Amino acid sequence: MLAESYRVLQVPFGTDMPQVRHAYRRLVLQYHPDRNREAGAQEMFLRVQAAYEYLQRFHNVVPVTAYATAGAASASQPKPQPVSDWDRYQYVYDPPADPKEYNAWAAVARERARKQKEKDHAAYIRATLAMKKKWWYPVARYGSYGVLLFGVLVGASFISIPIFFLLNGYFKPSLMGIITVPMGLKIVQVMLAFRVDIRKHFGEDLPETVS
Structure with a gap:
């Protein structure tokens, strides 16, 4: 993690904290979510934060020069804290x-x-x-419900075709009309799933504000 932190901050291994801090500020400005909307920028921003925080903790325990210079470490120096x-x-x-x-x-x-x-x-x-604050929100929402209602009516009409023939005394056509029942049930099933999508997409279960 120590070497990885230096690599993320784009500084040589063993760089002292003033230069690390300078690199950190430069990278934070480059990858901050408010300034950089590119894919991966937010993840890089979090990695830069984590690397800098790790080096801050590390420098508070062991001077980096003790690791950057061969043979400089001594038994009297405190050992670094275990990495989580x-x-x-x-x-x-x-x-x-x-x-x-x-x-x-x-x-x-x-x-x-x-x-x-x-x-x-x-x-x-x-x-x-x-x-929800956009002017077109109610138009899109109620338009979706219009599509939903139309789909349910179409599905119900397919299901009712054999019943219509049977009630009017057309026995054979009612038997042939049975094939429309599965189609109607499938349409209704799709509309029920569409109803769930409408609730989620338009945030019907969300409060108007977030505390």
């Missing part, structure tokens, strides 16, 4: 070759997935609430 599993595996997406490390890697992977899910849900809420 999160720091070790936060950006490791492939399972480790050592089976003993797998459980720690898997726990980090689950936590990473949980955090990503929370971020994705928060982004969905922000985007949906912003959409």
Whole structure:
């Protein structure tokens, strides 16, 4: 993680903190989500943050020059604090070759997935609430319900065809009309799924504001 942190910040291994801090500020401005909308910019921004925080903790324990210069470390110097599993595996997406490390890697992977899910849900809420403020929101929403109603009526009409023939005394046509029933049921099924999509896309279950 130590060498990886220097690599992420694009500075040589063993660089002292003033230059590390300068590189960190430059990269934060380059990859900040408010300034950079490109794919991968947000992930790089988080990696830069994590690398800088790791080096800050490391420099508070052991001078980097002790590791940058061969033979400079001595027994009197304090040892670096153990690196957490999160720091070790936060950006490791492939399972480790050592089976003993797998459980720690898997726990980090689950936590990473949980955090990503929370971020994705928060982004969905922000985007949906912003959409609700657009002038075209009610037009699109009620237009979708118009399509839904039309689809349900079409499905119901397909289902009712054999019933219509049977009630009017047309026995044979009613038997032939039975083939339209599965079509009508399928249309209604599709419309029910469409109803779920409408609720999610238009944020009907979301509050008007997020606390």
